[in-house]
Amino acid sequence: MTSVRAAVMKGPGRVEVEEFPRPEVERGAVLMQVLFSGICGTDKHTFRGETIQYAGTPHERRLEYPLICGHENVGVVADTGGDVLATDGRPLRPGDRIVPGANVACGECWFCREGFPYYACERLEDYGNSLNAARPPHLFGGWAELMYLLPGTPLFRVPDELPSEVAVLTEVMAVTHGLDNAAQLPLPHAFRPGSSVAVIGVGPLGLCHLIKARFLRCGELIAVDLLPSRLRVAERFGATLTIEASAVPREGRIELVRQQTGGRGADVAIDCSGVAETFPEALALVRWGGTVIEAGAFVDLGPVPVNPNRDICTRNICVLGVGGEAATSYVPAMKAMAAHLDELPLRDVVTHRLPLERAGEAIELSQSDAAMKVVIVPNG
Template sequence: MKAAVFQEANKPLTIEDVDIVDPRVGEVLVRTVCSGVCHSDLHFVDGLWQLPSACVLGHEAAGIVEAVGDGVTYVKPGDRVIMSFRPFCGKCYYCLGGRPNLCSDPEINAAAATRLQWKGKPILQFASVGSFAEMMVTSENGVVKIPDEMPMAEASLIGCGVMTGVGAALYTAQVPGGAEVAVIGCGGIGLNIIQGARLAGAGKIIAIDIVPSKLELATKFGATHTINSKDTDNLPEAIQDITGGMGVEYAFEAIGVPDAVTQAFAITRAGGTCVVVGMHPLGSQISVPGPDFLQEKKLVGCMYGSTRFREHMPKLVDLFLQGRLDLTSLVSRRLKLEDVNEGFRAMKAGEVARSVLEISSL
């Protein structure tokens, strides 16, 4: 099959002929229809995170089940699915505690290391997905079935950015109705935090970014106020002006830059919650003032929007089909697999909410 292979940081991906295994016990073969190009893929291309060897990136995808291995009961050939980049084992401490997004089963990663071969050597299928390729093999616990009326470009985005962003608001922070919320960073994740807060019925949703076009888009997704942080050297004051001197009850950092967390924590009011959603570079440290914890401020992490995939992804599909979740405006451009490097360029330049690769047709 054709796949875009990542070989080295700061080098373009190249289109190669890669072999993929037949689905083994409990696994499914999925034909990739659409894959988003996400910032987390870019982190590896830029060398901020490291991968062991050549690999196939891409982790935000939707496709059609082509074949299933022995023992698979959840899906059958022809089913449409969203890929999950955290397949769950169903048996570990986290899975049994209702937090499959934190599943730590090492067998899942081991399996992902043995599914692809290139030039006779095994190469890693990133995050058990590897969607910059025509086909994907994963555990049946790595797919979520969706109805046939769900369009595939929109479905693919639920696989990472939408589930992470909307989930950060609904499930990690559990934003209540009327809450005052701020989101730092209005890219693919930030826009979805904003619409998650809107779905939760937040009262004020303050979008913060340095790119005017992103702030415009943020308004479309539900922001009630926008701040271009280039125009102010005192963000906490600008936030206080909007919140009656209080700061926000929920602040979200959606860039992956340590200083942005410091800022997000600074604009969180006493008793409030600051959620770190961005993927921070390996080795980075975050700095916040220790005495602030006497104000019962909470600083919390977020993995995949604290989702229970099989429950929450179909709910997001439903909200989209009802017209209450905007996925279509996130699809800024549709590209071919061969254009994946252009997708990265456009993302770095801040030109797009998402580029979606259309890898095969339905």
């Protein structure tokens, strides 16, 4: 292969297939043949022209087109620039199956040196986002036959027993570390086995949080969404109550959650809707002393009204903001998915697989009632 095909987002609503030269691999880098690349909520925002990321941080930015999107990836090592180690300390060889980290932190700023999550890094680079297709060697996203992984990228070896169509969910599952953090909180905020969980927005990110709650042995599991098809999927994964937000007004939704939780409200509410308006509702869904995990507001879509006294302080609410996945969560996520393959229908989370030529259609499909997780299959 001397040239590489990729689906390039040229601007809002515009995706075209282009060819790029196959790159030489610098020392420490890896060239990966992409098996599956998931469409993330971030990609949908970018497709709509909503491109302000990491607002309020030192690396706040507006994405620049053209972009080869795709940061939820699983693939096979095609070439390496010398000996490159996976996170397990073993050298990678052509043919090894890997999930690459979605980001490259600088490792040198104060936040990196102090062990903060990668998304605190002051010079962060993100595959399919800040790393755009104008920068050689161009192939910085998974919507391409080959993806170029820079030196310093965390590279996670996929367990043999984990199918690739499940392994492609690893990055999304790694974003669910907010539940792990909630389990470390003191009372009355702590998530514990048997705790009730409400998830607002059960698209792929919300569904993965619902799955993670099952992994952690939650009690009542409540799913709220506008789309009936997604609620039906949530039921297959163990939701004990589903609420169709388009049919039940806000106060009715709050009352249904309280009825399901002994009149108190959920122990934990997780907001994965991707719109800012649901954050106040998440605050209202939890009991006194409950915890709200905000995991869906990755792109700045503006403010919402919150009364810090009535909504948070007098009710002793704990709010955990999640700015991205944790690198330390990739391997545990893969192990947990592999361990639950027979218990949960994890193979069914990916509902549609489309080639590069249909990437634009794939994005539209991923926003519809017809799909759960949509992936691009560049070499299919």
